[in-house]
Amino acid sequence: MRRISFFIFALLLFQTVISAQDDNEDLTWPREFTVKKFLITVYQPQLESFKKNILEGRIAVSIKPEDKDILFCAAWFKAMMETDLDERIVTLKKMQITKIHFPDYDNQKVIDKLSRVLEKEFESWNITMSLDRLTASLDDVEDLKTKSETFNNAPPDIYFRTIPSSLISIDGDPIMKDVKDSGLEYVVNTAFFIVREKGKSTYYIKGGKFWYQSDDITSNWKATEKVPKDIMKFAEENIEATKPDSISASITESPALVVVTKPSELIQTDGEPDYQSIENTSLLYVKNTESDIIMDINSQEHFVLLAGRWYQSKTLAAGDWKFTEPEKLPEDFSKIPDSSDMGNVRASVPGTQEAQDALLEQSIPQTAQVDRKTATVEVKYDGEPKFEKVEGTDVYYAVNTDKQVLRIDNRYYCVDNAIWFVSNNATGPWVVSDKRPDEVDEI
Secondary structure, X not given: OHHHHXXXXXXXXXXXXXXXXXXXXXXXOOEEEEEOOEEEEEOOOEEEEEEOOEEEEEEEEEEEEOXXXXXXXXXXXXXXXXXXXXXXXXXXXXXXXXXXXXXXXXXXXXXHHHHHHHHHHHHHOOOEEEHHHHHHHHHHXXXXXXXXXXXXXXXXEEEEEOOOEEEEEEOOOOXXXXXXXXXXXXXXXXXXXXXXXXXXXXXXXXXXXXXXXXXXXXXXOEEEOOOOHHHHHHHHHHOXXXXXXXXXXXXXXXXXXXXXXXXXXXXXXXXXXOEXXXXXXXXXXXXXXXXXXXXXXXXXXXXXXXXXXXXXXXXXXXXXXXXXXXXXXXXXXXXXOOOOOOHHHHHHOOOOHHHHHHHHHHHOOOOOOOOOOOOOOOOOOXXXXXXXXXXXXXXXXXXXXXXXXXXXXXXXXXXXXXXXXXXXXXXXXXXXXXXXXXXXXXX
């Protein structure tokens, strides 16, 4: 039904456009115009380059049919500009939409019609802008590229296992907290249940339906059925009961534990790695794993994709992992067929259609209706609220709560389920915020 209504909309677009822009009106963003019963919103262009007299960038566009859900698309454009150096003014003379991307929609005829309508509408606005402002905007783009090159791409500790294993993360050295009137203490800086009896060296972890114990919090964890009664009771009172999924229910033997205090990743295979060839390439992939692991025969290097970043090493088991710039991946990565079991990694390989589509997806705004009267968040701290500064910014973040709370200019912001809340106090009350703080971009 959605595709039919969109096709009708595109035909209406092709027939007639009613512009809401007066010739003398200042250019502001977002811009709106109407087509029959459709409201079209064009958001501020994101500029990417200005070479000779050609300006390139991308824009987000929303389409709101009457009484129907809003639709979003992203478009890349190329505009011919006329530059007046004496007046320091740039005027758009011709606009070309080079690509439009609708998620899950690929009717090229409809998209071509929409492209022509947008081109016609943009040119009717007689867009002019300050050359100095345009240059400054492009400088910002270059600054952003420079900042991206300074991101911390140091590899995490990468563990490789050939048996069922689970990664247990502790945020730094363990911080123990007493459980009042119980004789117990637990690790507060982890999302996992790690506890011990005060004065004793043995730690216990509850993982799913299994218990583990060790005298060293980061190693030598063994499954056990002998758990002190007071710890068992504490677990029953504080671990929220959940119905196991089909995978968890099918596990009959306790997985091995990998307990870490630094940023880490776990890659595991079902037994020794099962290498399979990738058609029309000199690449092999590991079939018996949930991870994306590729071996380049020419260089004898393994590549693994973790959290959107590529890392490489000669070996999996004792690998000296290092970060790999996507542009420096072996050439055959771009030849991986989209029908391959490894086709999903193409979105992380520069130059592929999937990588371009992924960039376009990021240009499309994600929106949701929020009822200000009912939307709320509850923030609980482990003791008094404690904040630490984010290095290189004037932003402080809460370190003793499971919520994401920031302190900015003596106001407090919490983002929960993609909704921003604001308060004058660290503990609330919280109300929906009209905007995301600009300082967040500095992080």
